[in-house]
Amino acid sequence: MGGAERSARKRKQQGSAPAAGAKAVAAARSGGGDRSKVILAVVAVLVIAGAVIGGVIYTNNQKNATKDKAIAVQTVQLDVPVKRDGGVVVVGQDGAKATLDIYEDFLCPACASFEEGFGPKIEEKVKDGSLKVRFHLLNLLNNRSDPEGYSTDSANAALLAADEGKFLSFHKSLFKDQPAEGARGWTKDQLIELGKAVGVTSQAFVDGVRSGKYDALVSEEYQKARADEALQQDFNGQKGFGTPTLASGGKAIDTEDPNWLAKLTG
Amino acid sequence: MTKASVLDGIGTLLRVGLAAVWLVSGWIKVSDPNQTFIAVQAYDLLPSALVSVVAAAMPFLELALGVLLLVGLGTRLSAALSILVLLAFIGAVAQSWARGLSIDCGCFGGGGPVAEGQTKYPQEIARDLGFLALAVWLTIRPRTWLSVDGRFGARSSVEETS
Numbered sequence: 207m208g209g210a211e212r213s214a215r216k217r218k219q220q221g222s223a224p225a226a227g228a229k230a231v232a233a234a235r236s237g238g239g240d241r242s243k244v245i246l247a248v249v250a251v252l253v254i255a256g257a258v259i260g261g262v263i264y265t266n267n268q269k270n271a272t273k274d275k276a277i278a279v280q281t282v283q284l285d286v287p288v289k290r291d292g293g294v295v296v297v298g299q300d301g302a303k304a305t306l307d308i309y310e311d312f313l314c315p316a317c318a319s320f321e322e323g324f325g326p327k328i329e330e331k332v333k334d335g336s337l338k339v340r341f342h343l344l345n346l347l348n349n350r351s352d353p354e355g356y357s358t359d360s361a362n363a364a365l366l367a368a369d370e371g372k373f374l375s376f377h378k379s380l381f382k383d384q385p386a387e388g389a390r391g392w393t394k395d396q397l398i399e400l401g402k403a404v405g406v407t408s409q410a411f412v413d414g415v416r417s418g419k420y421d422a423l424v425s426e427e428y429q430k431a432r433a434d435e436a437l438q439q440d441f442n443g444q445k446g447f448g449t450p451t452l453a454s455g456g457k458a459i460d461t462e463d464p465n466w467l468a469k470l471t472g
Numbered sequence: 473m474t475k476a477s478v479l480d481g482i483g484t485l486l487r488v489g490l491a492a493v494w495l496v497s498g499w500i501k502v503s504d505p506n507q508t509f510i511a512v513q514a515y516d517l518l519p520s521a522l523v524s525v526v527a528a529a530m531p532f533l534e535l536a537l538g539v540l541l542l543v544g545l546g547t548r549l550s551a552a553l554s555i556l557v558l559l560a561f562i563g564a565v566a567q568s569w570a571r572g573l574s575i576d577c578g579c580f581g582g583g584g585p586v587a588e589g590q591t592k593y594p595q596e597i598a599r600d601l602g603f604l605a606l607a608v609w610l611t612i613r614p615r616t617w618l619s620v621d622g623r624f625g626a627r628s629s630v631e632e633t634s
Contacts, residue, residue, distance in 0.1 A: 242625040250546025254536045254553070261532025262525060265505045269528075352509050352527075354520045388506025388513075444587040 269352060269389040277392055277400040278383045282374035286332055290368040291340075293420065293427035297374065298338030304470045305338045307453040309431050312360035312380045313347040313387060317450040320461075321381040327467060329374075336471040341377065344428040346449050347387065356391025359415070361424040363397040366414040367406055375404040483609065484616040490554060490606040491541035498534030500581035505531075511583020514575040515564050533557065541610075544619020551610035558604045562597055569593035 288297050306328070310317035331337035343361035348354055360380055367376035379400055385391045392400075394415050401411050414420070431437055432447045436457050441448060452459040452466070459466050501508045505528065512518070512527040537557070540550040565577050574588045577596040614621065 243621075246621055246625045247546050247549055250540050250549050253540055253545070254533065254550075257532040257536035257539075258529045261502070261535075262528040265502075265528035265531075266524075268505050269509070349513060349520065350510060352506075352520075352524050386506050388509035441587060444589070 272385050272390050272392055272396070275396075276403070277379055277396055279400065279403045280375060280378040280382050281404070282329065282378050284329055284333055284374055288368060288371055288373050290365055290373075293342070293365065293423035295341040295343070295365065295368040295373050295377075296338065297341065298332045299335045300338070301335070302332075302338035303336050303472060305340060305454060306459075306470060307340045307342060307456075309342045309344055309437065309447075309449055309451040309453070311344050311346045311357050311449045312364070313350055313357045313385065313391065314449045315384070315387065316448075318381045318384045320450045321378070324467065325378065325381075331467065331471050341373075342427050342431060343424060344431060344449060345424050346428060346432075346447075350387045351385065351391035352389060356385060358418070358421050358424055359394055359397060360392065362418055362420045363394075363401065363411075363415045365420040365423065366411050367401055367404070369414075370401075370406045370408060370411055372401065372404045372406050376400060376406075379404065479613060480615055480617055483613055484618060486606045486609050487541050487544060487547060487551075487616045487619070490551070490603065490610065491538045493603055493606075494534045494538030494541065494554070496538075497580050498531045498538055501531035501578075502535065504581065507581065507583060508578070511576070511578025514573070514578070514584045515568055516571075516573060517564060517567065544616055544621050547616065547619060547621050548611055548614035551607045551614060554607035555604060555611060558600050558607060562600045562604070565593055565596050565600070569597075 284297075286298050287300070288295065290296075310320070328337065328339060332339060341364075343364050345357035345361055348357040351357070364373060364376055364380070367373050380392075398412050398415050401415070431451070434447070434456075437451050437453055438445045438447055439451060439458055452461055454470055459470070463469070501511075508531060509523065509527040512523050512530070518526060534557070537550050537554055540546055541554075561577070561579065568575050568577075569591070574586055574591055576583050576586045576591070577593075578584065579596060579599070610616075616622065
């Protein structure tokens with residue numbers, strides 16, 4: 207160490223001596239308060255980080271109820287013509303007295319309750335030839351699944367199942383085993399498995415589900431329905447289109463009337 | 473009673489109050505993750521993949537802030553983070569209002585689209601501003617009674633008063 211350097215160091219020590227002394231006294235008196243503060247802050251940050259990371263993992267597990275499961279199969283035995291007409295599935299005899307238009311979304315809980323309550327009664331009317339049903343499968347709730355897209359995927363798959371004549375079982379199964387809104391829907395692979403389980407054998411179905419063959423038709427059908435004033439209903443004082451909507455002759459049916467089905471088929 | 477101890481007392485009440493806000497709102501959201509997803513989605517701000525992460529993380533962030541404030545651990549840090557989160561909430565509600573979306577803020581559960589005329593944007597923002605005031609106080613003056621900070625960390629604060 208050179209002489210100049212030494213004296214500089216000495217000067218520095220002298221200059222800072224009072225301040226350093228005060229600091230040492232403060233540190234002694236506070237029992238290392240600063241260090242404790244740092245430790246507390248670190249603990250707080252760890253608590254927050256742990257909660258957030260753990261929470262994301264936990265929530266994702268919660269929401270994946272449909273993962274690694276097969277869609278439960280429901281079988282509908284109904285010997286009536288089923289054909290796809292664009293984005294609409296037409297079920298029933300051509301000469302049926304009445305035609306019922308049903309607008310629904312496979313993710314819509316109210317549609318599932320409607321199917322649960324009225325499905326069998328409608329099937330009966332279709333079977334005895336008094337009713338023809340036009341199913342409009344829409345993607346109104348497409349962004350309500352996580353990841354989004356289930357409404358479109360399921361509607362597309364149902365149209366493809368209609369091409370194979372297996373629509374009714376496919377449709378019933380999806381409503382009976384409906385994924386929750388805001389959670390994971392069924393994947394394309396799971397939809398394909400359901401198709402196989404209800405008796406669809408063609409490769410066209412598999413390819414169509416994967417490629418989203420009728421996605422555009424589904425969206426088109428939804429836009430058409432949404433823009434149709436005659437299909438609008440009253441939701442808490444506000445007019446709008448929702449699912450399920452039932453219509454006949456292009457006009458919405460008021461399902462508040464418990465006898466709406468009997469009135470329709472006469 | 474000195475002025476400082478009166479302020480400490482007020483701070484303690486505010487701390488517990490803000491803790492209660494976070495614990496209640498976090499708990500309601502944690503209990504219904506699907507609804508929380510729908511609520512976040514309704515703001516129409518984030519890409520789908522981020523909606524999922526934010527909806528999953530936010531309730532637990534709220535719970536963590538609630539617990540930390542309740543025990544008074546890292547009070548200033550938690551309060552400062554609360555300010556950021558509340559500003560984000562206020563911003564999100566304000567943009568919905570400005571864009572004419574019809575949604576419920578989902579601040580304490582619920583959330584998602586509502587009918588036009590059913591929105592409560594001014595009330596929601598006012599409420600968040602109230603919470604923001606608590607967070608600001610605690611950030612500026614985090615010293616309170618019955619806190620972990622006071623017990624283990626802030627012996628130097630005893631010195632300040634002496």
